[in-house]
Amino acid sequence: MKNLIIRTITGVIFVAAIVASFLRPDAMVLLFSIVTGLTIWEFTGLVNERENVTVNRFISTVAGVYFFYAMTYFCSDLYGGIAKSVVFIPYLVSIIYLLISELYLRHDDPIEDWAYTMLAQMYIALPFSLLNVLAFTATPNGEIAFNTLLPLSVFVFLWVNDTGAYCVGSLLGHHKLFPRISPGKSWEGSIGGTIFVLAAAWAISTYLDGEMLTLWAWLGLGLVVVIFGTWGDLVESLFKRTLGIKDSGNILPGHGGMLDRFDSSLLAIPAAVVYLYTLSLF
Numbered sequence: 212m213k214n215l216i217i218r219t220i221t222g223v224i225f226v227a228a229i230v231a232s233f234l235r236p237d238a239m240v241l242l243f244s245i246v247t248g249l250t251i252w253e254f255t256g257l258v259n260e261r262e263n264v265t266v267n268r269f270i271s272t273v274a275g276v277y278f279f280y281a282m283t284y285f286c287s288d289l290y291g292g293i294a295k296s297v298v299f300i301p302y303l304v305s306i307i308y309l310l311i312s313e314l315y316l317r318h319d320d321p322i323e324d325w326a327y328t329m330l331a332q333m334y335i336a337l338p339f340s341l342l343n344v345l346a347f348t349a350t351p352n353g354e355i356a357f358n359t360l361l362p363l364s365v366f367v368f369l370w371v372n373d374t375g376a377y378c379v380g381s382l383l384g385h386h387k388l389f390p391r392i393s394p395g396k397s398w399e400g401s402i403g404g405t406i407f408v409l410a411a412a413w414a415i416s417t418y419l420d421g422e423m424l425t426l427w428a429w430l431g432l433g434l435v436v437v438i439f440g441t442w443g444d445l446v447e448s449l450f451k452r453t454l455g456i457k458d459s460g461n462i463l464p465g466h467g468g469m470l471d472r473f474d475s476s477l478l479a480i481p482a483a484v485v486y487l488y489t490l491s492l493f
């Protein structure tokens with residue numbers, strides 16, 4: 212009972228913080244730059260416990276956070292100054308350093324170090340940074356506007372999917388979705404979560420009365436988030452099974468670590484960006 216209360220309180224604060232952050236662009240940038248840093252720090256700490264793996268946690272984390280801010284600068288008009296493309300140069304320098312440094316560090320397995328270093332950037336820094344693509348969009352007159360609904364809708368769809376899948380799966384779940392990786396997930400729960408998300412997408416479209424995206428586009432976005440969010444969850448489950456751990460951390464009482472809470476979004480965010488970009492081409 213105590214654990215349920217702690218989990219509920221943490222969950223409410225977690226959701227409230229994310230929703231509130233999307234009310235102001237600077238709040239969103241600050242929150243998710245912190246999330247990016249904490250998640251990379253957690254990930255690199257976990258992989259460093261593997262035999263013959265030594266990833267530079269500090270530089271990897273700083274590089275990932277810098278990349279997030281570089282994407283913010285590139286996508287938005289929040290900051291003025293130098294040409295937008297130049298802002299990525301320090302990030303490239305840090306990545307080159309992380310590669311070259313293995314020549315001199317004499318670690319047992321530099322290939323493992325390189326692989327996990329690059330994975331932290333591709334698996335964590337890149338997806339979070341792509342939130343800026345969703346959050347800062349061009350208006351018809353060419354100006355950049357902060358878009359609250361698109362990035363927030365990705366998280367709303369993920370939360371609705373998790374809730375719907377849990378409720379339906381608990382009541383009707385009999386057929387395992389992916390027993391080798393996540394024995395607790397069922398096809399019934401997954402289908403139930405999808406139905407809940409499609410209903411939420413319909414509600415958003417109805418509320419907006421055709422603005423921003425059509426009904427079918429919202430339904431498609433919901434479906435994309437469900438599919439790739441589920442794969443994101445399974446990817447993190449495979450990661451934890453490979454490491455032989457139950458939770459990625461304990462920073463969020465009752466919910467585990469940062470990877471445990473954002474696993475679904477790490478694939479759902481890039482998939483949403485690709486989906487919306489594809490829509491814009493046709």
